[in-house]
Amino acid sequence: xxxxxxxxxxxxxxxxxxxxxxxxxxxxxxxxxxxxxxxxxxxxxxxxxxxxxxxxxxxxxxxxxxxxxxxxxxxxxxxxxxxxxxxxxxxxxxxxxxxxxxxxxxxxxxxxxxxxxxxxxxxxxxxxxxxxxxxxxxxxxxxxxxxxxxxxxxxxxxxx
Amino acid sequence: xxxxxxxxxxxxxxxxxxxxxxxxxxxxxxxxxxxxxxxxxxxxxxxxxxxxxxxxxxxxxxxxxxxxxxxxxxxxxxxxxxxxxxxxxxxxxxxxxxxxxxxxxxxxxxxxxxxxxxxxxxxxxxxxxxxxxxxxxxxxxxxxxxxxxxxxxxxxxxxxxxxxxxxxxxxxxxxxxxxxxxxxxxxxxxxxxxxxxxxxxxxxxxxxxxxxxxxxxxxxxxxxxxxxxxxxxxxxxxxxxxxxxxxxxxxxxxxxxxxxxxxxxxxxxxxxxxxxxxxxxxxxxxxxxxxxxxxxxxxxxxxxxxxxxxxxxxxxxxxxxxxxxxxxxxxxxxxxxxxxxxxxxxxxxxxxxxxxxxxxxxxxxxxxxxxxxxxxxxxxxxxxxxxxxxxxxxxxxxxxxxxxxxxxxxxxxxxxxxxx
Numbered sequence: 337x338x339x340x341x342x343x344x345x346x347x348x349x350x351x352x353x354x355x356x357x358x359x360x361x362x363x364x365x366x367x368x369x370x371x372x373x374x375x376x377x378x379x380x381x382x383x384x385x386x387x388x389x390x391x392x393x394x395x396x397x398x399x400x401x402x403x404x405x406x407x408x409x410x411x412x413x414x415x416x417x418x419x420x421x422x423x424x425x426x427x428x429x430x431x432x433x434x435x436x437x438x439x440x441x442x443x444x445x446x447x448x449x450x451x452x453x454x455x456x457x458x459x460x461x462x463x464x465x466x467x468x469x470x471x472x473x474x475x476x477x478x479x480x481x482x483x484x485x486x487x488x489x490x491x492x493x494x495x496x
Numbered sequence: 497x498x499x500x501x502x503x504x505x506x507x508x509x510x511x512x513x514x515x516x517x518x519x520x521x522x523x524x525x526x527x528x529x530x531x532x533x534x535x536x537x538x539x540x541x542x543x544x545x546x547x548x549x550x551x552x553x554x555x556x557x558x559x560x561x562x563x564x565x566x567x568x569x570x571x572x573x574x575x576x577x578x579x580x581x582x583x584x585x586x587x588x589x590x591x592x593x594x595x596x597x598x599x600x601x602x603x604x605x606x607x608x609x610x611x612x613x614x615x616x617x618x619x620x621x622x623x624x625x626x627x628x629x630x631x632x633x634x635x636x637x638x639x640x641x642x643x644x645x646x647x648x649x650x651x652x653x654x655x656x657x658x659x660x661x662x663x664x665x666x667x668x669x670x671x672x673x674x675x676x677x678x679x680x681x682x683x684x685x686x687x688x689x690x691x692x693x694x695x696x697x698x699x700x701x702x703x704x705x706x707x708x709x710x711x712x713x714x715x716x717x718x719x720x721x722x723x724x725x726x727x728x729x730x731x732x733x734x735x736x737x738x739x740x741x742x743x744x745x746x747x748x749x750x751x752x753x754x755x756x757x758x759x760x761x762x763x764x765x766x767x768x769x770x771x772x773x774x775x776x777x778x779x780x781x782x783x784x785x786x787x788x789x790x791x792x793x794x795x796x797x798x799x800x801x802x803x804x805x806x807x808x809x810x811x812x813x814x815x816x817x818x819x820x821x822x823x824x825x826x827x828x829x830x831x832x833x834x835x836x837x838x839x840x841x842x843x844x845x846x847x848x849x850x851x852x853x854x855x856x857x858x859x860x861x862x863x864x865x866x867x868x869x870x871x872x873x874x875x876x877x878x879x880x881x882x883x884x885x886x887x888x889x890x891x892x893x894x895x896x897x898x899x900x901x902x903x904x905x906x907x908x909x910x911x912x913x914x915x916x
Contacts, residue, residue: 380771392663424886425809431596432689434625436681437668440633440660441592441625
């Protein structure tokens, strides 16, 4: 029985170790204020909003994008997963969009998840992103392509 | 069997306790597993396999429970949100001014008659935007550059009051770059944005002998057309149009403060950027004006333009075609076709590119003769861009220009382009 228990325990250990390694990365949730009607966005719609090509949600309501500061893992994750861009490419894109007159100004960038929560909860149409561990009852999670952050194929990859 | 308490407040402690216990078991088994395996004996013949199956089932249940707890934790609201100070969110005040500068320094030599190899300061481009209200902003692009006599001059290239109402309707009033084709609106005076050292020659600005009306003073309305994933957009511009003054005239090539006739130019362009092919943009348009050049009959100008562009982080494939028609009221009609194609691919910081351009402006077109834009010119350009910094690039370009009835030109240009 000792050997059997050992086998079972080692199997359990491997499983849990794998789960623990996975948790080293954290999922990023798209958030809006509690009073916002926005429930879901497609990846294509999200790309247009973050590229500042559009300023309206599919239901016609105005959306104000808020970013995290350059260098934050959350921002890097959104740029890589949603926009398929790096930081310098995104900066160049926004600069070009401003230069052509398509964009009035670069999206506001905030220094913490708490500030993002406060911004989206106090700004009508505010849309930002935070780590799922920072979620609280002041904000609402927006699904992407119908998927919530708990689902395996959620398109915003985890930030380290 | 342990009975679970439906106690939400104690859930966190219980989970933490479970995790600690689990961690201890994992550590223990990992530390002692090799020794245990080495000393192991074969299982006894009278093993209770039903007990084994129960244990296996229990392991499966525990695994499922761990997963469920982790998933629940990832979305569990924190009981106490970290307080955020007012200072963390800058209050929106106006005006919000943003400044950028662009510049370039060139070295060029060519076999064109009368040309001497030279270092050349390019344009020093000051770009300022200022949001003055929620939906209003000012855009200004002012360029300082030297002329062929080495004297510096300053020119307001763009000055716009912009109203950003909805995705469907936006308005710009002032001096703007016309939406004639793609290049003229995608790239303005800062060469840093452009892959090549400059524009295709026939798309050059008015004072550089370009064919198209690059600048205009007037009103521009633009926005999206409801079209789902097709992403149709429109631009409608009404302005003073372009004057046709003789080369060397003291008069400005853009009608900044007065028009030379009562007619206004109108440009309508439609673009599509389908979601199904990210990076693709295609467009068509028509520009119309009535020209009244000195000593020439009144002339109707119609410029048809179309483009197909594909751009992403790796590829850049630009294609544009133009057909200009000048119909003299008391004379013949002249057609000028022009086109270019440009292909570039990014390899890290390097981006080699190739371009081929063509323009055939008939010598018989008196309006184009006035501005020195007539003639047949075509040929390839080859080059490479090296982005040695996020905000500076070094470019090398070779151009060969075949000219109808004149000698060919071979030209080499190197350029340092930067933004600040």
